Amino acid sequence: MVSGQDGAARQVQYEERLVQALGADLVLVGDEVARYCRDWHGDVTTGAVAVLRPRSTEDVAAAVKACAALGLSVVPQGGNTGLVLGATPDDPARQVVISLERMARIRRIDADDFSAVVEAGCILSEFKDAVAREGMFFPLALGAQGSCRIGGNVSTNAGGINVLRYGMTRELVLGLEVVLPDGTIFDGLSTLRKDNRGIDLKQIFIGAEGTLGIVTAVSVKLTPEPDQVATALLGLNALDDAIALFRRARRDCCDLMSAFEFMPPLAFVLAHEAIPDLPMPISGDYPAYVLMEISGSGLVDINDLMERFLGAVMEEGLVADGVIASSKAQARNLWLFREGMNEGQAKRGPHLRTDISVPLSRLADFVRDAEAAVAAALPDCVNVSYGHVGDGNVHLNVLPPSDLAPEEIAARIYKAKSVINAVLDTYHGSISAEHGIGRLKRPDYDARLPEVRRKLLTALKTAIDPTLVMNPGCQLNFERNS
Amino acid sequence: MVSGQDGAARQVQYEERLVQALGADLVLVGDEVARYCRDWHGDVTTGAVAVLRPRSTEDVAAAVKACAALGLSVVPQGGNTGLVLGATPDDPARQVVISLERMARIRRIDADDFSAVVEAGCILSEFKDAVAREGMFFPLALGAQGSCRIGGNVSTNAGGINVLRYGMTRELVLGLEVVLPDGTIFDGLSTLRKDNRGIDLKQIFIGAEGTLGIVTAVSVKLTPEPDQVATALLGLNALDDAIALFRRARRDCCDLMSAFEFMPPLAFVLAHEAIPDLPMPISGDYPAYVLMEISGSGLVDINDLMERFLGAVMEEGLVADGVIASSKAQARNLWLFREGMNEGQAKRGPHLRTDISVPLSRLADFVRDAEAAVAAALPDCVNVSYGHVGDGNVHLNVLPPSDLAPEEIAARIYKAKSVINAVLDTYHGSISAEHGIGRLKRPDYDARLPEVRRKLLTALKTAIDPTLVMNPGCQLNFERNS
The missing domain is CATH 3.30.465.10 (Uridine Diphospho-n-acetylenolpyruvylglucosamine Reductase; domain 3)
Structure with a gap:
């Protein structure tokens, strides 16, 4: 334990040394570090010895050396938009943020x-x-x-x-x-x-x-640049149909499909909560929606391809209803549902966000099983499952009632995560499809890490960063080689 | 140094131990190892203590452990078709080949x-x-x-x-x-x-x-599966036009282009030497040829796309002459030129094969410069440049006169390689685009390896394979941690 006074003295010393080594222009301290030490969602606020803002690769090298010389470790940061606390310090008295924001050329x-x-x-x-x-x-x-x-x-x-x-x-x-x-x-x-x-x-x-x-x-x-883009919003009778439709589109549209997102009926409700004047593109209610995009450049007629594809699958009943955007503005509106849905969730207060992947062929089964498990364990919470069908990637989010006390909300979020992960483990899925591990998912990652992988990761880390200067606490906790 | 008698005794001991550990079914010795110890081109013949042929992953694990226990190292081998001696032992008295050929499920x-x-x-x-x-x-x-x-x-x-x-x-x-x-x-x-x-x-x-x-x-x-494939052979007025055509095709044909190979005029001569009755698909002689393939499944009309694309570029003069295969058999024949060209080169005797990549935009410049440098240094040799335009990957091969004495041929091959690599270095290109390093390219790789990379590679290797069991001599020579 360090007394407060010792800590303050040491902080002053660190600041002086960093300024000495790198020049004052590169070093932020005091109140100025705050915005680099808050995560994107505003869930976590922490601190750092300093924030270094190099202007060149050589500056970065000097910054890393200066931190190492002082026995400080380094938390690299880009736009600070990560969702798993990978760029958020967790040891404020011994970590320095290196922000790359000035190297933007x-x-x-x-x-x-x-x-x-x-x-x-x-x-x-x-x-x-x-x-x-x-x-x-x-x-x-x-x-x-x-x-x-x-x-x-x-x-x-x-x-x-x-x-x-x-x-x-x-x-x-x-x-x-x-x-x-x-x-x-x-x-x-x-x-x-x-x-x-x-x-x-x-x-x-x-x-x-x-x-x-x-x-x-x-x-x-x-x-x-794909100068032709066709965007369609489709209503389907089941999430299974979305999977079947994806498979069909993968074949019929060659490699020209650029997005295939699924959304639940609640997407429209949530999007309207965030953007009240958003026009409703499809009249009926359907159990599943798909936002699909085909794009390309040159001699292939992308709109014609979308029309012929949808004509065939609607005739067969695989798609119940759909609309193809007739302008860029209309396409933008269709995407606004997808984005507004996220804003709407944020407006409902703290909730569980997940980032799961399962084998593509099992996506609908997983969503069904996981939603049922959450509904059974937490009947007062709301499930919102959406994501990228083509990647087997689902964001199954769970919204607790917003009028609960903060600690009850936190308890439900924790419980929901455990319930979902238990289902996920039976599917051999990933707890992080695209967001990473950072510090937020480290315990869940660590608990599932096979020994062979841990050994390799430890060998790799200690071979390349033997003194553990780089982002300690992120992904895994390693012990320094003695 | 080991005397011949000691070596023979040790070999017998190794054989006995390997059979003991793994069972006779997994162990080949004596004459049976020969075919695993010759490279694909037949340029190098060597030997090994034994060849192990595991039937399962557990067998492979047991084989690796058995070799390590005997102080032997392991050379893994697949189909033994590599072009850089990556799977060819270079220390016959201390290396064991582990062939994966029985794990084919x-x-x-x-x-x-x-x-x-x-x-x-x-x-x-x-x-x-x-x-x-x-x-x-x-x-x-x-x-x-x-x-x-x-x-x-x-x-x-x-x-x-x-x-x-x-x-x-x-x-x-x-x-x-x-x-x-x-x-x-x-x-x-x-x-x-x-x-x-x-x-x-x-x-x-x-x-x-x-x-x-x-x-x-x-x-x-x-x-x-792409159930539509359109294949065309095109005659062009310059290799520069091939690069321009590729850029154009990349845009006009979206992401549906699946091959874009360039060949020199000599391709037809060489192919005919290997396959005398191959029909000549284009009548005129051109300085450069392109074999282009577009493919896809479903609703895009691939043949129509190829026809419209070629119609436009021929009208503009970017392509001088061309033929689109009207059947699978005809498409096969067009590819036979590409493959026959390689066979024809082999028939002309030992020659330099390279596997070079440069930035796509500099491919034609590189071929021009490197061919000129070879022509100046080795006026009696023939250049054959062909490859994958879209990847900036050229195989610039050099054929010495086949009536020279073997040592004169070897000297020209060595000289040609040095001349080409000197040009390549000015282009910041790669001496191995797709073949790997193996043992054949190790000296040239080693000589160009920056210290930062060498340090990282050494750290990685010694972290994961500290006793240097796995394929020593391949890619780099490492020294065992003491």
Whole structure:
């Protein structure tokens, strides 16, 4: 235990040393650290010795070395939009946040090479817009894209709505620049599409949530911009039909389907609670809804493809009702239901958010079983299941009654999570499909981690970060090699 | 040094111990090891203490443990079709080949889940055929597919002709089962499409060429079988036009292009030398040829797409002449030029084979520069450049006059390689786009390896295989931790 006075003295010393090593311009302390030490949902507020804001890769290297020299550890942070506390310090007196927000330069967009090189701190939507101005497309698309930063996307191997066609972030990455725990720079920003020179080291940093190093820049694949997009909202008689429809669409629409999201009937209610004047696109009520998008460029007539596909499946009864957006504005409105549903949930107060994946063929069964288990255990809570059918990824959220006392709400959230995870384990599913582990899911991850994996992860971590400088407490708790 | 007599006695002892530990059924010795100790091209013949042929994952684990207990190291082998000596022992008195050929079972094909689980020893074409019988498609396609085995494809991160649409083997893998250097089993055969539970350990084994463990089974993504395929052979006025055409096709044909190969005029000459009665599909002579394939399933009319695309680019003069295959047999014949060209090269005797990648936008420049450099340095040799435009991957092969003495041929091959690599280095390209490093390319890889990477690779190797049991001499030479 350190007395308060000792702690304060040490804090002053740390601040002085960091400013000395890096210059005052790079170092935030005091009240200014607060916004870097609150998570996206506002559930957790913590602190840090300082926040360092490097302007270059060399600054990042110097920052890591300065922290290591002081015996401080490092929590790398991008847009701070993560959902699992991967970038939220949990040991304020001994952790320093390194924010990449000032390293936001797009170093190169090369349309002829179908590639770009971008720094970790660039906001995803700004990068997507810049790429679009060159007639190209960077497929990563997720709710937080106006705030999240590309380095965080890489470090969490972000998913989103276009995964079924373009893959996770991992599949979009051609190369990485990483500052390693010892402050050396891994310089791997090649844009080669194929490179089988030995073990592909960049893979270990993708999805590592900053536990093995700090991603400072990324080279990525680009595709031609899809100048035709067809969006449809469909009413179905059962979630099983959504799975069957996906399989059918996967075949009939070749590889041109770019999104296939399912939503429950409650989606419209929740969306209206958030956006009251949102027009209702389908008249009837259906047990399941699908938001489907086909897109492409060039000589394929995407709208015609959507019309012929829906014509066939509606005639067969696989789809009960549907509407195809006739304009970009209408397509935007259809997506607003999907997004408004999330806002509506937030308005109902604290609730359980999950991020589950199961084998695609078992998605409907899992949702049925898990919702039934929650209903039996917590009859006063409301289930909201939605997600990405093509990826077997469901966000089964559970909303407790909002008029309960905070501790009762917390108890229901905890109980709901346990009930859902118990069902999930029988499906051999994942407790984190796309959000990562961070600190929030560490106990559930840790409890399910097979010994062989733990041994490999420990070997990997201690080989690359023997003094445990990088993001301790994230993903797993390791013990320092003595 | 061991005397011959000591060596023979030790060999007998090893054989006895391996049979004792594993049973005679699993152990081949004497003359029977020969076919496992010759490389695919027949350039290298070596030997091994024994060849072990496990029938199960547990057998593989027992085999690894038995070898380690005897102080022997292990060279894992699939179909032995590799081109870089990754599966060819180089220390016959201390290495054991573990062949996966008996682990050839397809454990599951689940069309509803778009996935399959297959053992490492399954021959690629047999797996593709089995998948096709379920109406599905496994996209990996390469010349050796009738002999190579899926575990080798994973361990070398195999490429091939469909990479531009479906990615390298890495992008097709959902999960792995691996026997680790200590004989424990990494059990990761999930078929989840999305799984962000911590660092993705399977990635380190893909492309590791058996240096970190032995892949014993794989779960992979399947896609619907493309029941429409349009194949065209095109004559172009320059290789630059091939690059421009690719960019155009990438946009106009959405993501439906599945192959885009370029070939030199000499391709037809070489193919005819191998297959004399092959019909000539295009009448004129052109400086560059492209073999292009578009494919898909369902509602998109693929032939119509190809016709409209070629109509436009021929009118614009980007393509000088072209033929679209009107039947499967005709499409097969067009591909025979591509394959016959390789056979024709083999018939001309020993020659340099390269496997180079450069940024896509610089492919034509590189071929021009590298061919000019070879022509200047070796005026009596013939250049043959062909490859995968969409991946920036060129096989620039150099054929010495076949009537030279063997040592003069070897000298020209060595010289050609040096000349090409010197040009390649100025392009920041890769000496191994898709074949791997193995033992053949180790010196060239080693000479170009940045210190930061070497340190990371050493840390990784010694963390996972501290006693250097797994495939020593492949990729890099490591020194045992003392």
